[in-house]
Amino acid sequence: MKYYSLPPFRIKMVEPIKQITKEERIERLKEAGFNPFRLKSEDVFIDLLTDSGTGAMSHYQWSALMMGDEAYAGSRSFYRLEKAVKDITGYKYVIPAHQGRGAEQVALPNLIKRKGMYVISNIHFDTTRAHVELAGGRALDCACEECFDLSLDYPFKGNFNIIKLKELIEEKGKDNIAAIIMTITNNSAGGQPVSLENMREVNKIARMNSIPIVIDGARYAENSYFIKLREKGYNEKSVRDIAKETFDLADVFLMSSKKDGLVNIGGLIAIKDNEELFRQCQVRVIPMEGFPTYGGLSGRDMDALAVGLNEALEEDYLQYRLDEIRYLGDKLQEGGVPIQYPTGGHAVFVDCGAICPQIPFDQFPAQVVCNELYIEGGIRAVEIGSLLLGRDPDTHENLKADKEFMRLTIPRRTYTLEHLNYVARCLIEVCKRGKELKGLDFVYESPILRHFTAEFKPKE
Numbered sequence: 001m002k003y004y005s006l007p008p009f010r011i012k013m014v015e016p017i018k019q020i021t022k023e024e025r026i027e028r029l030k031e032a033g034f035n036p037f038r039l040k041s042e043d044v045f046i047d048l049l050t051d052s053g054t055g056a057m058s059h060y061q062w063s064a065l066m067m068g069d070e071a072y073a074g075s076r077s078f079y080r081l082e083k084a085v086k087d088i089t090g091y092k093y094v095i096p097a098h099q100g101r102g103a104e105q106v107a108l109p110n111l112i113k114r115k116g117m118y119v120i121s122n123i124h125f126d127t128t129r130a131h132v133e134l135a136g137g138r139a140l141d142c143a144c145e146e147c148f149d150l151s152l153d154y155p156f157k158g159n160f161n162i163i164k165l166k167e168l169i170e171e172k173g174k175d176n177i178a179a180i181i182m183t184i185t186n187n188s189a190g191g192q193p194v195s196l197e198n199m200r201e202v203n204k205i206a207r208m209n210s211i212p213i214v215i216d217g218a219r220y221a222e223n224s225y226f227i228k229l230r231e232k233g234y235n236e237k238s239v240r241d242i243a244k245e246t247f248d249l250a251d252v253f254l255m256s257s258k259k260d261g262l263v264n265i266g267g268l269i270a271i272k273d274n275e276e277l278f279r280q281c282q283v284r285v286i287p288m289e290g291f292p293t294y295g296g297l298s299g300r301d302m303d304a305l306a307v308g309l310n311e312a313l314e315e316d317y318l319q320y321r322l323d324e325i326r327y328l329g330d331k332l333q334e335g336g337v338p339i340q341y342p343t344g345g346h347a348v349f350v351d352c353g354a355i356c357p358q359i360p361f362d363q364f365p366a367q368v369v370c371n372e373l374y375i376e377g378g379i380r381a382v383e384i385g386s387l388l389l390g391r392d393p394d395t396h397e398n399l400k401a402d403k404e405f406m407r408l409t410i411p412r413r414t415y416t417l418e419h420l421n422y423v424a425r426c427l428i429e430v431c432k433r434g435k436e437l438k439g440l441d442f443v444y445e446s447p448i449l450r451h452f453t454a455e456f457k458p459k460e
């Protein structure tokens, strides 16, 4: 018998969800151009589109909201948030932002000092890559080999490839590297964790070459708990100490607080001790996000975040959080659904290329499975494959993704294991007809970020 920990909370307030009929779902999906992004959420029964800003706040957070101090400058709420961030990171300077990409647009241009400078990450998250490029930089990914083997049982598939990192610095020249970004957990690699051993090696290389290190830490708490579970020597350490050890290895912390901040909106910039960089960010945050003591957030948002940051480090919560993902992964595997194994921290990635091998990559097999899952059970998932990847900017040809993934992303503290059982049952049903499914043709395709707005029709 496998063991899964129980949710360390009970339900105090509920949001009703309703299931429309299968006939209605078929109609709604057609109206949405066979793109779940275009569905109304009221027509969705279980929404696994993203874990970003979709979680439930605790009663402590809801009470903290009432304490919000809405002063434009120097509010009490800001100082409570600043204290929480300083306590967790040990960093000296804190600037709020409206969400993760807000923090990126303020901080990254101050690090990328010249056009054409490189930024190296295990894998850049989409918006991070976009902000590197908008600031005139070039984003290079440097993921470990194990990352690409779907079924290899390896504890830290989010790691950097250290040899490649050294080669890249050598090849591009250390003075041309603006920063190294450690994305923890590694979102684009399936929310897979990065080990402290790996981060220490990255730190050593960065220090030797005087390159600043940025933590892109939307899910740093989940990463820290993975380290406790899987890395030698950390079983007895507290998650807080592990997180602190992680922050000690970097210079800047950028966070989308919509994940491990346990809030519906919010972001953070924290800087260890670089006063000049802090001053530059202070200047830039004003026109981009807002005055440096609110950065696009209301006082009440900052109070909810101050509490959420601490709750996300509670170990019974984290144990349950990682277990609910593992639970869904196990149920799917038992039913013969091909997934990335072991599961990461926030989602289960389903290998749709293996479910419907007859559908070519440019007819988007994972989008087809997402659509079938919606029709089957009113469940909304998201394509992470060739549709998301887009076209080659020069040749305009469709690019082929390494894997045609469907991501089942689990919001925090929101659904029960019964909901996850239902998701597994529905997807197992869909897989049974996988070989009969047909691909999709574009009816509308926008020139960039096409996956959000595209419309399709099924192949005859």
Ligand SMILES: *Cc1c(COP(=O)(O)O)cnc(C)c1O
Residues within 6 Å of the ligand: 052, 099, 100, 101, 102, 125, 127, 128, 183, 184, 187, 216, 217, 218, 255, 256, 257, 258, 259, 266, 267
């Ligand atoms: C979500 C995310 C971001 C962007 O944050 P938003 O709050 O969505 O703007 C950046 N990096 C990582 C790793 C993320 O997961």
